[in-house]
Amino acid sequence: MSDRRSAGILIIALFFLSLIITLIGDRDLFFYWRVKTSKAFRDSQIAEIIKTLNFYNKVLIDFYASDGKPFLLNKFPGSIMLRHHTFRDIGFLQAHNRVIVYDMAEVIPVNIEITGPTTATAIVLERWNYIYQKRQDRSLVSSIKGMGRGFKYYMLRVVDHWIIQDYEPVDVEEPPIKEFRF
DSSP: OHHHHHHHHHHHHHHHHHHHHHHHHOHHHHHHHHHHHOHHHHHHHHHHHHHHHHHHHHHHHHHHHTTSOOTTGGGOOBOHHHHHHHHHHHHHHHHTTEEEEEEEEEEEEEEEEEOSSSEEEEEEEEEEEEEEEETTTOOBSSOOEEEEEEEEEEEEEETTEEEEEEEEEEOOOOOOOOSOOO
16 A cells, blocks of 8 residues: 555656646746736836837837838837838838827836737727828828827737737727826
8 A cells, every 4th residue: 555655746746846847847838827826026017018118119110211211120129020010101101202200108017918928919098199291301290199099919928028029909998098188
């Protein structure tokens, strides 16, 4: 009886040892396990995702305002597809002798979920102001306009940071304005 019991304990110990080795050996699986078991770690990753979204939009603003100068291209936390889309849009504006100057008014996180070992989704409400200018002399072509729109971002964790793979517009309920804005 004691041999059967020792064998059972050994099997259970080997199972847990192999589980620990798998978690430690597979960085993504270990990351996901930490996200699911540690609220503090999950909150830190959500903060990193928000930081990535804000940086993405700052670089995007720079690309458009600089008329497509790719100074920050290697720092841009977007997929190759998003880079191509951005510069295609800038090329369209250039062909029409226009520059668009964006100003991010605010980003309001609505729902951020880490969906897998290397994936996450972030639904946010973005409020933008923008104006069109002529390329040659930067004279105004339009008055200042504003918009608020919900976006769902598909995030990918690459080694130790997040990038945006893709996004799509989504309907997001506008929160009530609590303070005076001018």
